[in-house]
Each structure stands twice: as structure tokens, then as C-alpha cells.
Amino acid sequence: MAGLTVVSGPSGVGKSTLIQRLRQTRPDVWVSVSATTRAPRTGEVDGEHYFFVTLEQFEQMRAAGEFLEYANFAGNWYGTPRAAVAEHLASGMPVVLEIDLEGARQVRRSMPHAQLVFLAPPSWESLVARLSGRGTEHPDVVARRLQAARTEMAAQGEFDVTVVNDSLDEAVARLVSLLGLPEASST
Numbered sequence: 001m002a003g004l005t006v007v008s009g010p011s012g013v014g015k016s017t018l019i020q021r022l023r024q025t026r027p028d029v030w031v032s033v034s035a036t037t038r039a040p041r042t043g044e045v046d047g048e049h050y051f052f053v054t055l056e057q058f059e060q061m062r063a064a065g066e067f068l069e070y071a072n073f074a075g076n077w078y079g080t081p082r083a084a085v086a087e088h089l090a091s092g093m094p095v096v097l098e099i100d101l102e103g104a105r106q107v108r109r110s111m112p113h114a115q116l117v118f119l120a121p122p123s124w125e126s127l128v129a130r131l132s133g134r135g136t137e138h139p140d141v142v143a144r145r146l147q148a149a150r151t152e153m154a155a156q157g158e159f160d161v162t163v164v165n166d167s168l169d170e171a172v173a174r175l176v177s178l179l180g181l182p183e184a185s186s187t
Contacts (some may be wrong), residue, residue, distance in 0.1 A: 004089060004111055005179055006097045008104040009119035010149035011074070012131035014165045016049075018119060019098045021172045029179060030088040031096045035061065038076035051081075069099060069106035074144050078103065094179045101152045104159070117178060118159035122166040 009015055023031055035051040037058050046052045053061070058077045062070055070079030080097055088095045097107065107114050121127040127149060131142050156162055161178060165171045176183065 004095050004114040006099060006104045006107050006114055006116045007119055008099055008101055008116065010127060010152040011145040012127050013119050013121045014168065015098050015119055017168060018165065018171055018175065019096065021168060022096065022175060025172065026176060026181065028181065029094045029096055032080050032085055034078050034080050034099065036076055036078045068110065069103040071100050071102035073100050074141060074148065094181065101155050115178065116159040117175065118156045118162045120156065120162050120164045122164055
């Protein structure tokens with residue numbers, strides 16, 4: 001039975017890369033697009049990677065109850081539009097959310113049957129190297145993300161399943177298995 005699966009984990013663990021590969025290989029899974037007040041990174045497309053909104057727009061959406069979950073992370077707001085998630089779940093399609101720890105907690109409270117998947121790095125050192133090596137953010141932002149990552153790693157036990165992202169292909173295959181889907185044919 002199709003349902004809601006939340007993928008979370010520390011910044012830099014590869015959530016976006018995992019979800020991008022899932023989207024490429026599994027069109028039978030709907031991946032929610034979050035709204036954010038964060039400025040787009042190079043190559044990000046509005047409506048595809050995120051809905052980039054102003055703080056005022058975000059606050060209006062939040063006040064109207066339009067988010068399933070929302071949280072502030074590294075100084076920016078992120079939220080999952082509720083209506084699109086409900087629509088896809090009602091259609092019977094598996095739905096995946098890529099959200100932070102606080103968002104996962106909010107989903108757990110409002111939708112206790114959702115499956116929460118924690119994406120973990122192979123080691124703390126590999127996570128530090130990934131975040132520092134991005135080159136897309138100011139060192140202060142990287143330091144805040146690493147501080148948040150320690151908190152997120154400590155909350156791993158709140159999740160139903162942990163997937164270690166030491167091989168992207170294996171992590172995607174594990175996620176597909178957790179979604180209860182057959183492996184894609186190689187034809």
C-alpha cells in the first residue's frame with residue numbers, strides 16, 4: 001500500500017542526491033517540492049527543486065495552514081505544502097518528503113503511520129568533508145550546519161529505519177525497497 005515516507009538526515013549527507021536519483025529512476029514515486037525562503041543555489045529551478053518564496057509569502061502560507069510541516073534551518077524557513085501531499089496520497093501514489101529533523105517530528109505527530117527514514121553518513125569525518133568541500137556557503141553557515149548535524153545524528157533513534165549513504169546506488173535501492181516497490185527492470 002502506498003504511503004508517506006519521510007527522508008531526513010544531516011545537511012551534507014546526500015539527501016538531495018539520493019532524491020534526485022530516485023526521481024530519475026522511479027517516476028512511480030512522487031517527491032514533494034518544499035517551499036523555502038532560502039536563496040536558490042546555482043542550478044536550482046523554482047518549482048522543481050524548491051518553491052522559492054519571500055519571508056512574507058512563507059508567513060502568509062503558514063498562517064493559512066498550508067504546510068504539513070515547517071521549520072527554520074540555518075536561518076531559512078522550509079515547509080511542505082499540505083494539499084499536494086494529500087492529493088498524491090489519495091491517488092495511491094507513494095509520496096516521499098525530504099525534510100529536516102523538526103519537520104520529520106511534525107509529520108510523525110500529524111501522520112503517525114508515516115515511515116521515517118534517517119539517511120546517515122558513513123562517518124562523521126565524511127560528513128564534515130562534504131559540507132566543507134561544497135564551496136557554496138560561507139564558513140559560518142557551514143559551522144551552523146555542522147552544529148545542527150550533531151543534534152540530528154543524536155536523534156537517529158527516533159526514526160523507523162536508518163540507511164547509511166556509503167553507496168548511492170545501494171542507498172537508492174534500499175529506499176525503493178522501503179517504499180515497498182519492486183526493483184526497476186533493467187531493460
